[in-house]
Every structure is written in C-alpha cells, then in structure tokens.
Amino acid sequence: MKYITIISLTLSILINNVFGQEEDIIKYRKNIMKAVGNHISIIAANLKGKVDINSDILPHSNALYLSLAAIDIDKTFPEGTSNTSGLKTKSLPIIWSDKKAFRESMKVSTEKAKALVIAAEGGNRQDIGKALGALGKTCGNCHNKFREKKN
Amino acid sequence: MVTVITNLEKRKTNFLLKLNYTLLIFLIYFVTNNIAFSKERGQILAHAAGCFGCHTANKDLPYSGGYKINTKYGTFISPNITFDKKNGIGKWNLEEFTRALKHGISPKGVPYYPVFPYNWYKELKNNDINDIYNYLRSIPIQSIKQSNHKLKFPYNFRALLWMRSKIEYIFFSNNQFNTNNEIEKQGSYIVKSIGHCGACHSPRTFLSIVKNKNDLSGRPKSHKKINDEAPNISNNKTKGIGSWDENDIVFFLQTGFKPDGDYVEGHMTGIIEDGTSYLSENELKAVSKYLLSQHNK
Known part of the structure; x- marks a missing residue:
C-alpha cells in the first residue's frame, strides 16, 4: 500500500510537471500573439482616427516586427502542444506535421511586418494602411491553415 | 453668279463636314469615357458581389470558375463566367444575364442551385447589372470547361429546385427596408443585395431556405464536417458587433483586422480580400451605418 501511494504521488508530480510546462508554453505563445494583436490595434486606432497619437505608429510597428522576428x-x-493534446490551445497538428510550411508562413509575416516598419518610417498613412493590410493577409493565411477556427 | 453659288455650296459642305467630324469626336469621347467608367464600376461590383471570389479558383485565370463550395448537399463547382462562347457565358445577352442574376434561371430555362445567391441579387439595380455585364464582357476569355457539381442523391435532380423555389416563395420574407436616411438605404442595398451578407450570416431553415433576409444573427455549422458557420453580425452588443463603431467596421472590411487586433478567419478572409476591400470608404461607411442601425437587430 505504501509503495502504491509513493508511486502514485511520484507519477502525479511528474505528470503535473510535464503538463504544467506545456500549459506554460501555451500561455506564453498566446501572450506573444496577444502582444502582436495589441500593437496592431494601437496602429489601427491611429489609422482609423480614433486617436491622434501618430508618433506611436513607428514604435509599435517596430515592436510588432521584433515580436514576430x-x-x-x-x-x-514544442511537440505535444497541439489542440489534440487535451490542452487549451487552437494550434493545429499541421504545425508539426508540416513545420516547413509553418516556418515559411511565419517568415512571410515577419517580412510584411518589416515592410510595415519601412512604411511607418515614411510616415504616409496610406502606405502604412496598405502595409498593415498586406501583413493582415499573411496573418490570415497562417490562421486559416494552422489555427483551429474560433466558435 | 454660278461661281458665287458654287463657292457658297463648297463652304457649306466644308462647314457640315467639320461639324460632323467635331460631333464624331465628341461622340467617341463620350462613349469611351462612359464605357471606361462603367468598366471600372463593373470591376468593383463584380468583386463586391462575390463574382470574382466564387468564380475564380486560380487567380491567374479570373472568372474561369472551378471554385469548390463544400456543403451538406455535396460539392458545388462554380462555372466559367468569362465570355467564352462554348464554356462560358459568351452567348448571353444582357437580358439573359439579368434573368440569371435576379431569378436564378439560365438562358435555357434551367433553375440554378441556391448556392448562387440570386435571392439577394434580385434587388440589384439594372445599371449595376449592366456594369457587371459589360465588365465581364471586357475581360480576357478563358476557354476552360468546368465539371458538373458533385451532389448527393436526391439533390442532384435539378427539377426538384422548382419545388424548392415554390416553398421558398411562401417562406421567404422579402422585407422592404424603410428609412429616410439615404446613407442607411445605400448600406442596406450593399448588405442585402450586392454583398449578400445574409447568404452566410442569416439563419437557414429546412432546405436551407433563409426565412428572413433582415436577420443577420449568424448561422451554426450545417454539418459537423463542414466549416460553414458564420457569426452574428447584428447590432447586438454582446452577441453581435454592436460594440464596434463605424470606423471599426470600415477598417475591418478594408483590412480584415478586428478592433482587438486579431485577424479575420475562414471564408471571410477571401471575402474581404477579393470583395469588400474594393468598395469605397463612403460605401463601407454606409454599410457600417446600416449594420449598426436599429434595423439590423
């Protein structure tokens, strides 16, 4: 009985530890995506004319680019953190089964974010809007292929 | 005396010739400009109405069809709508094109499946249809033959569509939109006709009949294996997009970014990229005004 208790406790600590690490990394990457979204909404708020703090566009474009890069x-x-792992995530298994395509998608998004920085440096609002739209398309391509649809 | 008359006649003839040339130049200028305008508008409308999105599988071969739409009834394959006489709509005149768009009937009298949103297009203005028709006539012809729809039994029997249309006629409420606000009217026209937003965002009943075009409260998945659900875009603040403001909607329909910085997903990605982003800012403002109005509950 004593041995069974010890083994059960050890196993539960190990399982908790492993799942805890996976949950942490999932939270971590969700925070990165939230940060990216927040930078975009700050830039967008200026482009929509909701606020008039245009000096924020360039630093947030830079922050957005650096967050992705x-x-x-x-x-x-990491392996084992898809939506089939029982954890709370929308990451589809195709991220791991077609990692090359996932890397390429991320690379394209990063390039578009760099283009946004260049547009922000130029200061022309139309160019910034176009660059943000182009970045958006790459976000969409990535989400449609690698992220489970929201309900 | 005779010489004077001859000179006068010569001058008169010259004057008339010059007048004719001037009128001809004016006519050419007028016609060219109007066709150019019509083509530009036609292109915008063909995108906003989803003609490009649904009839283009390969962007290098626009409007040549082949786009697949998976439904619980099977797979629909969009036809070629370039003006190729054999495989496209090259033999259609404007009247036949209008009948297809507004009534869902082909020039041969065959009913179209309701995946083609003729129930929304029936409200299209004739000059808009004319612009789309002229635009499609002006683009390069693609001689591509598309295969037939791959539908399950009994939906593969087109004749049943006549029965469906009768049922639809009884249930379909073609609610008129009454407002004195011209911008809201324009928005309603874009939402309910050109953009046919309700084709995805309105709930459907049996036989996939949309009961009320004014109801944009969203649609659940029609089948567990088909990702065709569409969110609530009514002005409800919690369930719909009532917490968005006009600028949020305009920006979303231009770029795909939601107010929280997240990007649109699913079919709407293409609808924005190839459709709504072609509309002018003023048109999108009108759409926003209508979507946030009390008429969109």
Whole structure:
C-alpha cells in the first residue's frame, strides 16, 4: 500500500510537471500573439482616427516586427502542444506535421511586418494602411491553415 | 453668279463636314469615357458581389470558375463566367444575364442551385447589372470547361429546385427596408443585395431556405464536417458587433483586422480580400451605418 501511494504521488508530480510546462508554453505563445494583436490595434486606432497619437505608429510597428522576428518556433511550439493534446490551445497538428510550411508562413509575416516598419518610417498613412493590410493577409493565411477556427 | 453659288455650296459642305467630324469626336469621347467608367464600376461590383471570389479558383485565370463550395448537399463547382462562347457565358445577352442574376434561371430555362445567391441579387439595380455585364464582357476569355457539381442523391435532380423555389416563395420574407436616411438605404442595398451578407450570416431553415433576409444573427455549422458557420453580425452588443463603431467596421472590411487586433478567419478572409476591400470608404461607411442601425437587430 505504501509503495502504491509513493508511486502514485511520484507519477502525479511528474505528470503535473510535464503538463504544467506545456500549459506554460501555451500561455506564453498566446501572450506573444496577444502582444502582436495589441500593437496592431494601437496602429489601427491611429489609422482609423480614433486617436491622434501618430508618433506611436513607428514604435509599435517596430515592436510588432521584433515580436514576430524573435519567435523561436522550436521552443515556442514544442511537440505535444497541439489542440489534440487535451490542452487549451487552437494550434493545429499541421504545425508539426508540416513545420516547413509553418516556418515559411511565419517568415512571410515577419517580412510584411518589416515592410510595415519601412512604411511607418515614411510616415504616409496610406502606405502604412496598405502595409498593415498586406501583413493582415499573411496573418490570415497562417490562421486559416494552422489555427483551429474560433466558435 | 454660278461661281458665287458654287463657292457658297463648297463652304457649306466644308462647314457640315467639320461639324460632323467635331460631333464624331465628341461622340467617341463620350462613349469611351462612359464605357471606361462603367468598366471600372463593373470591376468593383463584380468583386463586391462575390463574382470574382466564387468564380475564380486560380487567380491567374479570373472568372474561369472551378471554385469548390463544400456543403451538406455535396460539392458545388462554380462555372466559367468569362465570355467564352462554348464554356462560358459568351452567348448571353444582357437580358439573359439579368434573368440569371435576379431569378436564378439560365438562358435555357434551367433553375440554378441556391448556392448562387440570386435571392439577394434580385434587388440589384439594372445599371449595376449592366456594369457587371459589360465588365465581364471586357475581360480576357478563358476557354476552360468546368465539371458538373458533385451532389448527393436526391439533390442532384435539378427539377426538384422548382419545388424548392415554390416553398421558398411562401417562406421567404422579402422585407422592404424603410428609412429616410439615404446613407442607411445605400448600406442596406450593399448588405442585402450586392454583398449578400445574409447568404452566410442569416439563419437557414429546412432546405436551407433563409426565412428572413433582415436577420443577420449568424448561422451554426450545417454539418459537423463542414466549416460553414458564420457569426452574428447584428447590432447586438454582446452577441453581435454592436460594440464596434463605424470606423471599426470600415477598417475591418478594408483590412480584415478586428478592433482587438486579431485577424479575420475562414471564408471571410477571401471575402474581404477579393470583395469588400474594393468598395469605397463612403460605401463601407454606409454599410457600417446600416449594420449598426436599429434595423439590423
């Protein structure tokens, strides 16, 4: 009985530890995406004319670009953290089964974010809007292929 | 005396010739400009009405069809709508084109499946249809033959569509939109005709009949394996988009970004990219005004 209790406790600690790490990384990458979304909504609020703090467009474009460029795909999307793992995530298994395509999609988004920075440096609102739209399309391509649809 | 008359006649003839040339130049200028305008507007409308989106599988071959729409009834394959005489709509005149758009009947008298949103297009203005027709006539012809729809039994029997249309006629409420606000009217026209938003965002009853075009409260999945659900876009603040403002909707329909910075997903990605983003800012403002109005509950 004593041995069974010890084994059960050890197993539950191990399982908790493993799942805890996976949950943490899922929360972590969700926060990265939230940060990206927040930078976009700050830029968009200026473009829509909701606020008039245009000096924020360039720093937030830079922050957005750096947030995407810094993503280490292997560490941020480790094996066993798809939506089939029983964890709360919308990451589809195709991220791991077609990692090359996922890397390429992220690379394209990062390039478009860089183009947004260049447009923001130019200061022309129309160009910034177009660059943001182009970035959006790459976000859409990635979400449609690699993220489970929201209900 | 005779010489004077001859000179006078010569001058008169010259004057008339010059007048004719001037009138001809004016006529050419007028016609060219009007066709150019009509083509530009036609292109915008063909995108906003989803002609491009639904009839283009390969963007290098626009309007040549082949786009697949998976439904619980089977797979619909869009036809070629370039003016190829054999595989497209090259033999259609404007009247036949209008009948197809507004009534869902082909020039041969065959009913179209309601995946083609003729119930929304029936409200289209004739000059808009004319612009779309002229635009399609002006673009390169693609000689591509598309295959037939792959539908399950008994939906593959087109004749049943006549029965469906009778049922639809009884149930379909073609609610008129009454407002004195011209911008809201314009928005309603775009939402309920050109954009046919309700084709996805209105709930459907049996035989996929949309009971009320004014109801944009969304639609659940029609089948567990088909991702055809569409969200609530009524002005409800919690369930719909009532918490968005006009600028949010305009920006969303231009770029695909929601107010929280998230990007649109699913079919709406293409609808924005190839459709709504072609509309002018003023047209999108009118759409926003209508969507946020009390008429869109």
